[in-house]
Structures are given as structure tokens and as C-alpha cells.
Amino acid sequence: MPPMTLEEVRALDAADPLAPFRDRFALPPGVIYLDGNSLGPLPKATAARLREVVDVEWGRDLISSWNTHAWVDASARIGGKLATLVGLEEDEVLVTDSTSVNLFKLIVAAARSRPGRGVLLTELGNFPTDQYLTAGAAQVLGLRARAVPTELLEASLTEDIAVLVLSHVNYRSGHRHDLARLTSLARARGALVVWDLSHSVGAVPLNLREAGVELAVGCGYKYLNGGPGAPAFLCVARACQPLLDNPIPGWFGHARPFDFTDGYQPAPGLTRMLSGTPPILSLLALETGVDLMLEATTPSAAPLFAKSERLCALFAGLVRDRCPELTLVSPIEPARRGSHLSYAHPHAYALVQALSARQIIGDFRAPDLARFGFTPLFLRYEDVWRAAEGVAEVLKTGAWLDPRFQVRARVT
Amino acid sequence: MPPMTLEEVRALDAADPLAPFRDRFALPPGVIYLDGNSLGPLPKATAARLREVVDVEWGRDLISSWNTHAWVDASARIGGKLATLVGLEEDEVLVTDSTSVNLFKLIVAAARSRPGRGVLLTELGNFPTDQYLTAGAAQVLGLRARAVPTELLEASLTEDIAVLVLSHVNYRSGHRHDLARLTSLARARGALVVWDLSHSVGAVPLNLREAGVELAVGCGYKYLNGGPGAPAFLCVARACQPLLDNPIPGWFGHARPFDFTDGYQPAPGLTRMLSGTPPILSLLALETGVDLMLEATTPSAAPLFAKSERLCALFAGLVRDRCPELTLVSPIEPARRGSHLSYAHPHAYALVQALSARQIIGDFRAPDLARFGFTPLFLRYEDVWRAAEGVAEVLKTGAWLDPRFQVRARVT
Numbered sequence: 001m002p003p004m005t006l007e008e009v010r011a012l013d014a015a016d017p018l019a020p021f022r023d024r025f026a027l028p029p030g031v032i033y034l035d036g037n038s039l040g041p042l043p044k045a046t047a048a049r050l051r052e053v054v055d056v057e058w059g060r061d062l063i064s065s066w067n068t069h070a071w072v073d074a075s076a077r078i079g080g081k082l083a084t085l086v087g088l089e090e091d092e093v094l095v096t097d098s099t100s101v102n103l104f105k106l107i108v109a110a111a112r113s114r115p116g117r118g119v120l121l122t123e124l125g126n127f128p129t130d131q132y133l134t135a136g137a138a139q140v141l142g143l144r145a146r147a148v149p150t151e152l153l154e155a156s157l158t159e160d161i162a163v164l165v166l167s168h169v170n171y172r173s174g175h176r177h178d179l180a181r182l183t184s185l186a187r188a189r190g191a192l193v194v195w196d197l198s199h200s201v202g203a204v205p206l207n208l209r210e211a212g213v214e215l216a217v218g219c220g221y222k223y224l225n226g227g228p229g230a231p232a233f234l235c236v237a238r239a240c241q242p243l244l245d246n247p248i249p250g251w252f253g254h255a256r257p258f259d260f261t262d263g264y265q266p267a268p269g270l271t272r273m274l275s276g277t278p279p280i281l282s283l284l285a286l287e288t289g290v291d292l293m294l295e296a297t298t299p300s301a302a303p304l305f306a307k308s309e310r311l312c313a314l315f316a317g318l319v320r321d322r323c324p325e326l327t328l329v330s331p332i333e334p335a336r337r338g339s340h341l342s343y344a345h346p347h348a349y350a351l352v353q354a355l356s357a358r359q360i361i362g363d364f365r366a367p368d369l370a371r372f373g374f375t376p377l378f379l380r381y382e383d384v385w386r387a388a389e390g391v392a393e394v395l396k397t398g399a400w401l402d403p404r405f406q407v408r409a410r411v412t
Numbered sequence: 413m414p415p416m417t418l419e420e421v422r423a424l425d426a427a428d429p430l431a432p433f434r435d436r437f438a439l440p441p442g443v444i445y446l447d448g449n450s451l452g453p454l455p456k457a458t459a460a461r462l463r464e465v466v467d468v469e470w471g472r473d474l475i476s477s478w479n480t481h482a483w484v485d486a487s488a489r490i491g492g493k494l495a496t497l498v499g500l501e502e503d504e505v506l507v508t509d510s511t512s513v514n515l516f517k518l519i520v521a522a523a524r525s526r527p528g529r530g531v532l533l534t535e536l537g538n539f540p541t542d543q544y545l546t547a548g549a550a551q552v553l554g555l556r557a558r559a560v561p562t563e564l565l566e567a568s569l570t571e572d573i574a575v576l577v578l579s580h581v582n583y584r585s586g587h588r589h590d591l592a593r594l595t596s597l598a599r600a601r602g603a604l605v606v607w608d609l610s611h612s613v614g615a616v617p618l619n620l621r622e623a624g625v626e627l628a629v630g631c632g633y634k635y636l637n638g639g640p641g642a643p644a645f646l647c648v649a650r651a652c653q654p655l656l657d658n659p660i661p662g663w664f665g666h667a668r669p670f671d672f673t674d675g676y677q678p679a680p681g682l683t684r685m686l687s688g689t690p691p692i693l694s695l696l697a698l699e700t701g702v703d704l705m706l707e708a709t710t711p712s713a714a715p716l717f718a719k720s721e722r723l724c725a726l727f728a729g730l731v732r733d734r735c736p737e738l739t740l741v742s743p744i745e746p747a748r749r750g751s752h753l754s755y756a757h758p759h760a761y762a763l764v765q766a767l768s769a770r771q772i773i774g775d776f777r778a779p780d781l782a783r784f785g786f787t788p789l790f791l792r793y794e795d796v797w798r799a800a801e802g803v804a805e806v807l808k809t810g811a812w813l814d815p816r817f818q819v820r821a822r823v824t
Contacts, residue, residue, distance in 0.1 A: 026471040035475045042471035050466055050693070051459075058640055059438040059454035063447045063773065066823035071640060098688025100662030101513055108552060124674055129663035129688060132676040136661040140520060140552055147674065172672075221689070228470055228483060228692035249548040250512030251541035258824045260584075260778050262536055262559065264544040276510025276541060277633070280640035281462070282691035361475065366672050411478035412670045 009314065009381040017303055018376055021296055025225075025378045032383045032390075034362045037199060037340045037373025040225030046288040053284050071280050075231075075252070076271055078287045081294060082224075082233050085301075086197065086216070087207030092235055095220065095283060096274050099198055099232040100129045101248070102217040103165070105273060106234060107137040109244035110163045110192040110215055117162035117190070120145045123153055127171045130196050134165045150175075154185060161191040168206075169199035169338030172365050174330035176204060176337050180211040187212070198222060201233075202293050203339035203375075205305050214240045223339070223375060224293055226286030234273060241270055250275030296377055307376035309334040311384050312341055315372065318388035319343070325395050329369065340373040349412070351394060353405035360390045364412045421726065421793040429715055430788055433708055437637075437790045444795045444802075446774045449611060449752045449785025452637030458700040465696050483692050487643075487664070488683055490699045493706060494636075494645055497713075498609065498628070499619030504647055507632065507695060508686050511610055511644040512541045513660070514629040515577070517685060518646060519549040521656035522575045522604040522627055529574035529602070532557045535565055539583045542608050546577045562587075566597060573603040580618075581611035581750030584777050586742035588616060588749050592623040599624070610634060613645075614705050615751035615787075617717050626652045635751070635787060636705055638698030646685060653682055662687030708789055719788035721746040723796050724753055727784065730800035731755070737807050741781065752785040761824070763806060765817035772802045776824045 013019060026042045027033060033041055057065040066072045080090030096102065111120060122134040124147045131147055138145035148156045157164065164186050169176045179195065186193045195216040200206060202223030208216060214237040220230030236244060246266065251257045252274035255265045266272035297304055312334065319326055319341075326343040345351055348370040352362050355370075362372040374384065394400055425431060438454045439445060445453055469477040478484045492502030508514065523532060534546040536559045543559055550557035560568045569576065576598050581588045591607065598605045607628040612618060614635030620628060626649040632642030648656060658678065663669045664686035667677045678684035709716055724746065731738055731753075738755040757763055760782040764774050767782075774784040786796065806812055 026467070028472045028474070031474075033474060039470075039475045041474060042466065047463075047466050047471065050462060054454065054459050054462055054639075054697075055438070058451075059459065060440045062440070062443075062445060062453060063451045063775065064768075065640070067821045072823050097509070097513065098662065098690070100664075100688030101509065101660060104660045104687075127663075128666065128669070128672050128674070128676075131674055132661045132663060132666070135676060136659060139657075140659045142554070219689070227466075228477070229689040229695070231691060232688070245551075247548060247552045248513055248516045249544045250510065251539075251544060252512075254540065254544070257540070258778065258822065260540050262540070262543055264540075264547060275516075276512030276644070277631070277641040278510070279643060279691040279694035281697055282694040283641070285466075285693055356476075363475065366670065409479045410670065411484050 004318070006382065006385060009385040012381040016307065016381070018296060018307055019380070022378045022380065024292060027378060030359050032360045032387045034360065034372040034374065034387055036375030036378070037203070037222050038363055039221055039228055040223060040289065040375070041378060043225055043288055043292050045292065046227065046285050049288045050281065050285055053281060074280065074283050074287065075274055075278050078283065078290055079233060081287070081290045084294060085201055085206065085297065086235060087209050088235055089238065091269050092238055093233055094270055094273055095231050095233045095286065096278055097232060099196065099217050099219045100133055102232050102234040103130060103133040103194065103196065104137055105247055106194045106215050106217060107133060107163055107165060108141060108247040110194060111137060111141055111143060112245065113243045114162035114190070114192065117160055118143050119160045120163050120165065121156055121161045122147050122165040124149050125170065125172065126165070126167050127196065127198070130165055130167060157186055157189045157191060159190060161189065164191050164193045166193060167196040167199065169204065171199055172369055172371070173342055174338045174340045176200070179213055183212045199338045199340070203308065205301060208235060213237070220286045220289070224286065225289035227282060227289070229282065230286040230289070231278065231283050236270055236273065246273050246275065248275040252276060252278070304376050308339045308374055311374035311376060311379055311381065312339065314381060315374065315384050315388050316341055318385065319391060322388070322392040323395050339375065340371055342369045342371045344368050345370055347400055349408065350400040350405040354394045354400040354402065355390055357405070358390050358394070360387050366412065416730070418794065418797060421797040424793040428719065428793070430708065430719055431792070434790045434792065436704060439790060443771045443773060444799045446772065446784040446786065446799055448787030448790070449615070449634050450775055451633055451640055452635060452701065452787070453790060455637055455700055455704050457704065458639065458697050461700045462693065462697055465693060486692065486695050486699070487686055487690050490695065490702055491645060493699070493702050496706060497613055497618065497709065498647060499621050500647055501650065503681055504650055505645055506682055506685055507643050507645045507698065508690055509644060511608065511629050511631045512545055514644050514646040515542060515545040515606065515608065516549055517659055518606045518627050518629060519545060519575055519577060520553060520659040522606060523549060523553055523555060524657065525655045526574035526602070526604065529572055530555050531572045532575050532577065533568055533573045534559050534577040536561050537582065537584065538577070538579050539608065539610070542577055542579060569598055569601045569603060571602060573601065576603050576605045578605060579608040579611065581616065583611055584781055584783070585754055586750045586752045588612070591625055595624045611750045611752070615720065617713060620647060625649070632698045632701070636698065637701035639694060639701070641694065642698040642701070643690060643695050648682055648685065658685050658687065660687040664688060664690070705789070716788050720751045720786055723786035723788060723791055723793065724751065726793060727786065727796050727800050728753055730797065731803060734800070734804040735807050751787065752783055754781045754783045756780050757782055759812055761820065762812040762817040766806045766812040766814065767802055769817070770802050770806070772799050778824065
């Protein structure tokens with residue numbers, strides 16, 4: 001039975017060891033932001049850091065900043081910090097490009113390391129870019145792509161599968177796969193798995209080493225609060241690194257890029273997976289977000305994920321009791337879920353708009369889901385309680401029927 | 413005979429219609445920056461714009477900015493602005509990813525549109541990433557890559573060539589290819605050309621339509637002053653667009669990305685060449701640089717390029733007369749060159765360091781080139797005159813012999 005009164009949730013906030021982190025974000029007053037799983041809010045330190053990067057590093061120190069402010073190391077340095085969050089060594093993670101481009105690189109590289117296997121497998125309902133890139137990689141390599149429903153995944157791991165492409169946490173339902181189990185099953189059948197951690201890094205506990213994960217990607221703009229379209233990351237376990245060639249071998253992946261040699265020679269470690277010059281402003285904005293997440297998860301990430309579970313449980317309990325019109329499509333057990341909850345409703349789009357007009361920000365995922373993200377770094381229990389109140393009220397009053405809430409925006 | 417006295421060059425500055433643009437940049441006092449061809453300096457408006465993007469768009473308006481601040485259109489919108497600078501229509505240019513990733517996309521897409529042709533051709537001495545990506549694209553497609561010396565390029569356009577990958581202006585020598593001639597020659601032999609305009613956009617006149625160019629890429633952080641690692645651009649002439657499939661088909665290239673459908677359906681126009689979520693901070697920083705360049709080239713770009721030629725001529729004349737130790741490796745005729753001049757010297761690295769210690773910033777390109785970029789938006793004739801003075805003095809005094817100037821930095 002979750003706490004139900006405002007007094008009860010305020011007591012939870014008063015006792016919350018993570019409560020001070022809320023003030024580290026530049027949150028607009030009055031807004032209850034349940035969309036940190038789509039775009040994390042602005043850390044105050046990022047605004048300050050970007051002024052320094054722009055005015056001092058770019059503006060004053062100009063080209064020399066590649067050396068003096070270590071821009072040249074940023075992809076590996078930030079990757080090294082991120083490694084702690086996913087349970088890998090610091091030379092096993094890079095920050096570079098977009099999730100889509102990183103998926104392409106790892107899927108193609110992995111498939112080429114499995115000659116004779118003709119199929120790339122993914123899951124129907126996987127995030128679209130993961131499905132599209134699986135098909136795109138197959139096309140460029142002359143292989144076949146196959147997408148199967150979740151319940152057929154394991155049976156589909158036949159001996160023709162080169163690579164399996166899965167999201168750890170599903171962007172719609174929030175369903176969380178068992179990393180270790182599927183990775184080990186795939187390995188037993190001779191396939192590599194590329195995991196997309198976009199909805200899990202910073203949202204659920206991750207120990208890729210322990211789970212035996214060799215290849216992963218993920219995005220920087222959700223729970224890592226790296227800024228809109230923040231560069232993504234890619235992970236390759238050390239033992240796997242020498243086996244993979246970068247299919248987009250740009251100069252930043254060269255062993256000695258500033259020798260400007262005609263012939264490509266891949267860097268010895270993971271930096272071979274870099275391609276072109278990275279977008280430094282966006283990259284360094286992400287670094288501050290990662291630093292903040294590290295601070296909140298050191299010495300232990302357990303309080304963060306425990307709070308995430310409690311926030312979800314609070315919301316789910318209140319909505320279950322007060323909003324019978326909503327159907328929870330997310331697993332209710334925390335271990336089988338990410339840090340967001342999705343509810344089906346035939347007018348989910350209008351519902352999300354009506355909530356947004358009340359400064360309760362969730363999002364809509366076609367065709368019929370209202371999705372709410374619970375990000376323990378900046379959300380208070382009281383926010384979640386008020387959000388559930390708002391949902392109940394919008395449903396009870398029919399506020400979502402207002403015609404202005406029916407007009408679809410381009411980005412949902 | 414170029415002007416030789418300080419009075420003469422000051423008279424040129426006094427008469428320069430572009431002189432007011434210098435104040436639009438946050439240049440550090442005392443620095444003579446001849447490296448705008450490597451990293452353009454910070455436009456003051458960009459610093460202000462980024463504060464707005466960070467504090468208001470990301471910080472206050474959060475996820476809604478994808479709609480309300482049109483983040484979702486930024487790649488196409490900035491591409492449309494850039495189109496004017498390269499002589500294309502606004503739906504023929506996109507800003508996205510890095511030059512390396514864009515090269516990969518266009519080379520692979522172009523090669524797939526030329527089935528039966530087994531070779532991707534490029535030039536020895538082309539910028540490394542262009543060579544590496546030509547080889548990388550060939551490898552992924554099961555084709556062969558060939559790199560030939562400049563003088564063999566035309567003879568190498570045999571009927572097995574699918575794609576020719578060339579830089580318009582060579583990053584080292586500054587040598588400028590004849591866009592129209594090589595494009596038409598390649599077409600006559602059945603090959604497509606992917607041009608890299610990184611060292612020509614904003615540096616030399618470009619009219620891709622007139623030159624018959626169908627495919628091009630280029631970077632945003634040089635003459636466009638887009639910021640370190642600014643996103644790159646790609647151009648596909650309208651007639652060519654339906655023929656090309658994006659080999660990295662991410663969700664931003666989908667016809668309706670926010671329908672989140674399982675099957676990929678490419679957007680009807682050039683937006684199909686988008687892949688993942690773009691790095692908005694870096695992207696919008698670039699937009700301000702492009703806006704500034706548009707302002708300086710409207711109604712005519714002729715004054716900009718005329719000034720570039722005069723700056724180069726001034727420097728070349730002074731150095732020719734006063735620095736016999738330096739060998740100009742760049743063509744002296746403006747029409748055969750970009751907007752930079754490179755000089756061979758056995759101790760070019762130390763020379764560039766010694767100049768840098770005097771606040772004259774050029775750069776070194778291995779193994780033996782000192783390279784100086786002449787960017788007419790912010791350089792004064794007096795700057796160029798003083799820079800030539802500085803070069804002459806460093807050579808005359810042997811200042812470059814100082815041991816601290818011999819220590820190689822990681823990035824040169």
C-alpha cells in the first residue's frame with residue numbers, strides 16, 4: 001500500500017538523501033517534469049560549463065584548446081566516466097556520434113566478425129531506429145534482417161544468426177530484458193548481442209561485465225541529462241575490441257591522426273571506433289551531466305535506483321486506485337522494468353496535452369500510450385503525488401476533451 | 413607588386429567594406445589568427461545564442477522545444493541556409509553528423525546506385541578521412557578502393573569506377589580542383605563524384621548547380637565558424653535524391669519518425685539522409701555562424717572572395733621577398749587555390765610554434781608544412797602584414813631554434 005496523503009509523501013521527501021540534487025537542475029518553477037526519460041533537464045553546472053567552453057576554450061584559446069583543454073581526449077574521457085555507470089572498465093566505453101550511427105558501427109562490425117552467418121535478428125516493437133539500423137546494416141552487408149515478436153526471440157536464436165540487436169528497456173512498455181540471460185543464450189548459439197541501453201543507463205542498475213555483455217550503445221540525452229541530441233556512447237568489452245573493425249574508419253579512429261598518413265591504421269584500443277571530429281560543445285555539455293550522475297551514484301548507486309522504484313510504485317499505486325480508465329502496460333515488478341510507466345488510453349495524446357497545459361509533462365507514444373518517466377535525481381515524491389492527482393483530475397473532468405488538445409504536434 | 417608598407421595596408425583596411433565584420437567576432441586581443449581554416453573563431457552572436465538555447469530552450473521549455481523552437485527542423489533549416497553559400501536549392505543540403513559519417517553515407521549510397529562497377533577512386537594526398545572512408549566504404553560493399561596521384565586521376569576514370577571521392581581544395585597545398593571539369597568527365601565515364609568542400613565553403617566561390625555537382629559534403633567548423641567539431645553538411649542534387657538510399661537509415665530519416673513504426677519508410681526528399689537525433693547545441697551554434705556568413709555574402713559574395721585573394725597575395729608577396737627559406741607549395745594563381753597558403757620548411761613545426769608564441773597562429777601539417785589561412789571576415793590587411801613580418805623575424809632571428817618549440821603537441 002503506497003503512501004496516499006500529501007503529508008505522507010512530504011515525509012518521504014524530507015527523508016530523501018537525494019533531495020539536494022533537485023537544486024542542481026534549472027527546472028522551471030511549477031513544472032512537474034515526467035519526461036526526463038526523453039530529454040533530461042538542464043543541470044545548472046552545464047550552463048556554467050558551456051559558457052566557459054564557449055567564451056574561454058573556443059573564444060579565447062581557439063585551436064590550441066584541442067591540446068590545452070584536452071578536447072582531443074573528450075570522447076574517451078567521458079566514455080571512461082560513463083564506464084563506471086554501466087559497470088565496465090574506462091577503456092571500454094567511448095562517447096561519439098548518435099545512437100543510430102553507433103548501432104550501425106557495432107552491428108556491422110559484429111556481423112563481420114561472424115562470417116558465414118546470414119541473419120541479423122531484432123525484436124518487433126524495438127525502438128524504431130534499432131530496427132531500421134538492423135535492416136540497414138543487413139542491406140549494406142548483403143545479409144538478411146529478421147524482426148520477431150518478443151515471445152519468439154529465444155527460439156529464433158538459430159545458427160544462422162550473426163547478431164542480435166535488443167533494447168535493454170523497451171521505450172514504450174518499459175519492459176526490461178534479462179541482460180545476462182539473453183547475452184549468454186546468444187553466445188551459446190554463436191551470436192553476438194548489441195544492447196541498446198538508451199532507456200536503462202542512469203535508470204536501472206547496470207553491470208555489463210557481470211552480465212557478460214560485450215557490445216552496447218546508448219544515448220546521452222535522457223537520464224544522463226546531456227542536453228538535446230547529446231552524443232551517444234558505445235561499449236565494447238576489451239576482449240572483443242581487437243576483433244572489430246570500424247566500418248566508418250574516420251581520422252579520429254586512426255592510430256596517429258595527426259600524422260595525416262594516406263593509409264588507415266586503426267588505433268590499438270577502442271578509439272578505433274571513432275570516426276569524424278566530435279561536436280565539442282554538445283560533448284562537453286554531456287560531460288557535466290555524466291559528472292552529476294557519477295556524484296549521485298558514488299559510493300553507491302543503490303539509493304538512486306531505490307528511489308526510482310519508490311517513485312514508480314507511488315505513481316502506479318495512486319493511478320491504479322483513482323484512474324480505472326488507464327491500463328498500465330508496463331510490468332509492475334521493478335526488476336522487469338525501466339524507470340518509466342506507460343498507460344494505454346484511447347485518447348492518450350489529448351490526455352498528455354491536457355496534463356501538459358497543467359504543467360505536468362509526460363509524453364505520448366503512438367498509437368495510444370501516455371508515458372511518464374521517473375527520474376530520481378530531480379523529482380520529489382510530492383511531484384509524483386501531484387502528477388497522479390493531475391491525471392485523475394483531467395480524467396474525471398474530461399479536460400482532455402478540449403479541441404486544442406487534439407491537434408497533433410510534429411514531435412510527440 | 414603588393415603593398416609593402418604599414419601605411420599602405422592600413423589604407424586597404426580603411427577602404428575595406430568587410431571591415432565591420434571583424435567586430436562580430438570575439439577575437440582575443442593581440443592575436444593574429446591565421447587558423448580560421450582549421451577552427452573558425454567565435455562569433456559574438458553565437459555566444460549569446462547559445463545562452464538562449466541552453467537557458468530558455470533546453471532549460472525552460474524542455475522537451476517542447478522540439479516543436480516550439482523547431483529543433484526538429486534544424487538540420488534541414490540550416491542546410492537550406494547553407495545551400496545559398498554553395499549554389500544549390502534549399503532542399504538540396506542538410507546539416508548532420510560529421511564529415512566522415514556523411515562521406516560514408518554518400519559514398520556507399522552512390523556506389524550502390526552504380527551496380528556492376530567495382531572500384532571507388534580517390535586521390536593520394538586527399539584529406540586522410542576521405543581516403544579512409546573511401547576504403548571503408550569499399551570494404552563494407554565488397555568493392556575495391558584505389559588511390560592515385562593527382563596527375564593520374566583523369567586517366568584512372570575507367571569504366572570500373574563507381575564513385576570518385578575528391579576534395580575540392582586540398583587541405584595541405586591549397587590546390588583547388590576544377591569542379592565542373594572533373595564532375596563532367598566522371599559523368600561521361602559513368603561515375604559519380606562525391607566532393608568534399610571542407611576547405612572551400614566560405615573560402616572560394618561555389619556554384620554547385622552550375623558546376624553540375626550532384627554529391628558533396630563539408631565541415632562546419634572552418635570558414636563557417638560553427639564551433640569546434642560543428643556538425644557537417646551533405647548535398648544531394650534534387651534529381652539524384654530518389655536514387656540514393658541512406659545506408660544508415662536512422663529514425664530521423666523516416667517519413668514519419670513520430671509514428672514509431674516497425675518498418676522503415678524513407679522521407680520523400682533529402683531528409684532521408686538523416687540518421688540519429690542531431691546534437692542540438694552544436695547544431696544551433698553552427699546556424700549563427702552560417703547566418704553571419706550569409707550576411708557577409710548577401711547580396712554578393714564577390715567582395716568576400718576578392719578580399720581573400722588580396723589577403724593571400726599580400727602575404728605571399730611579403731614572404732616571397734623576405735623569407736627565401738620558405739618554399740610556397742600552394743598555387744599562386746587564386747583560381748587554382750583555396751584561401752590558405754602552405755610553405756615547406758624542414759623545421760615547419762618549430763616555426764609554427766615560435767610564431768604562436770608571438771600570437772601569430774598558423775598550423776603545422778606533417779611532415780614539413782607551415783599553413784596559414786586567410787579568412788576575410790575577420791582578418792585585417794594589417795594583421796596579414798604583421799604576420800608576414802613575424803614570419804620574417806622568426807626566421808631571421810632563429811627564434812624557432814628554442815628547444816621548447818620542438819616538442820610535438822598531440823594535435824597539430
